Amino acid sequence: MPHLLDSPAEWLRHLFDTAVARAQPDHGLAALLPPPPRGRTLVIGAGKAAASMALAVDRLWPSDAPLSGLVVTRYGHCPPGARGGRVEVIEAGHPVPDDAGLQAARRIVGATGGLSADDLVLCLMSGGGSALLAWPAEGVTLQDKRAVNQALLHSGATIAEINCVRKHLSAVKGGRLGARCAPARMVTLLISDVPGDDPAVIASGPTVPDPTSCADALDILARYRIEVPQAVHAALHSGRLETPKPGDPRFDGHQVHLLATPxxxxxxxxxxxxxxxxxxxxxxxxxxxxxxxxxxxxxxxxxxxxxxxxxxxxxxxxxxxxxxxxxxxxxxxxxxxxxxxxxxxxxxxxxxxxxxxxxxxxxxxxxxxxxxxxxxxxxxxxxxxxxxxxxxxxxxxxxxxxxxxxxxxxxxxxxxxxxxxxxxxxxxx
Structure with missing residues (x-):
């Protein structure tokens, strides 16, 4: 550790490095991983830490147990060793969604097809996943999502407010991805980047039920004077873009664990x-x-x-x-x-x-x-x-x-x- 009086600036940098080291996904991960299932194990995920989380899971998962899947992270956020493993890593745009994020989201959803009750899904989510899983809901274009996302980022809205809107304009967030995984067993592992560590807010909660509503999303858009296309406004107003809610049986038995928090x-x-x-x-x-x-x-x-x-x-x-x-x-x-x-x-x-x-x-x-x-x-x-x-x-x-x-x-x-x-x-x- 740098000596405080010799270099206060370097000493502060050491504190930052210590905080970052504690937030790496290998802390306590082994104790949270379930045993291999009778069927297959699928790893899916999104976020700035998704690639390092996938690498940690791959290293800890038994070498003789099947493991496959894919995660999406921000361009340049794939750590050494993460490529070439059993879990594929895709890179996409952040903080504004791009076509690579759209294709990644479609591939992740496609990988969940045909899951059974004998299968296990490990969902690895961290901050940044909201922009990286960029599949718009029906009737919403990628350009619509990009414009709304950019406006929200400049509006001064809180991350919970931003992610409430994102969920309702998405085909995968707000619990929709998790609902697609039923009847497989789900375990979601999270690295939190949000005040309060709410799993439904982290990465816009792709695998957990959503307590917010279309009406909440409309209120946020109105509060920050953000305009959306008339078709999107009508879809929100009608409730057509509603998300799965707490109590939905598709989430029965779902386990959620926090790997690292602020x-x-x-x-x-x-x-x-x-x-x-x-x-x-x-x-x-x-x-x-x-x-x-x-x-x-x-x-x-x-x-x-x-x-x-x-x-x-x-x-x-x-x-x-x-x-x-x-x-x-x-x-x-x-x-x-x-x-x-x-x-x-x-x-x-x-x-x-x-x-x-x-x-x-x-x-x-x-x-x-x-x-x-x-x-x-x-x-x-x-x-x-x-x-x-x-x-x-x-x-x-x-x-x-x-x-x-x-x-x-x-x-x-x-x-x-x-x-x-x-x-x-x-x-x-």
């Missing part, structure tokens, strides 16, 4: 900090809201600790997770919610001494950029001033990437092959 990742980072003699506090694993505002709140708390020793004594590190949002009203620059969080914090701290902050997405990609997130140091504000960079100008055009790129503060990790969403660490010395 809370577990944060706890691992906190344990690493305490081992280094630094007090660690978990603020929440489920923070939502506008990224810049959440950044300002974290910064105000850090400033209170730095100046007054309240509510925590320093040195300490404060950790949080969840999924914030970025509402884009017009043309935008570059940057995801982690870098925008830090840019909001920078405006509040304005070079506050003894405060370092790291914010990153645990999948290694902040939004659609090539960085995982960024680092904010006590020197960042002065460095920006020397270059004539005004944080508010960059924030106004949602160009947090450009701001931190100029400062050399971007954090690059590459794909991590997992996803438990946002990781934020605030160090006060």
């Amino acid at each position: 809370q577990q990742a944060l706890e691992a980072a906190a344990a690493a900090a305490r081992q280094a003699g630094v007090a660690a506090y978990l603020l929440s694993d489920a923070i939502e809201g506008e990224s810049r505002v959440v950044g300002q709140v974290h910064a105000a708390l850090a400033r209170q600790v730095a100046r007054h020793g309240q509510p925590f004594a320093r040195p300490c590190v404060m950790l949080s997770g969840g999924e914030t949002t970025v509402t884009v009203a017009g043309p935008a620059g570059r940057g995801g919610r982690a870098t925008e969080f830090l840019l909001g914090a920078a405006l509040t701290l304005q070079g506050e001494p003894n405060v370092w902050m790291l914010a990153a997405d645990t999948d290694g990609i902040d939004g659609v950029e090539d960085n995982a997130g960024a680092l904010l140091t006590p020197q960042s504000w002065a460095q920006a001033a020397q270059q004539g960079l005004k944080a508010q100008d960059f924030l106004d055009r949602h160009d947090a990437y450009g701001y931190f790129e100029r400062l050399g503060g971007l954090l690059y990790t590459g794909p991590t092959y997992t996803n438990v969403n946002d990781f934020r660490a605030v160090l006060v010395l």
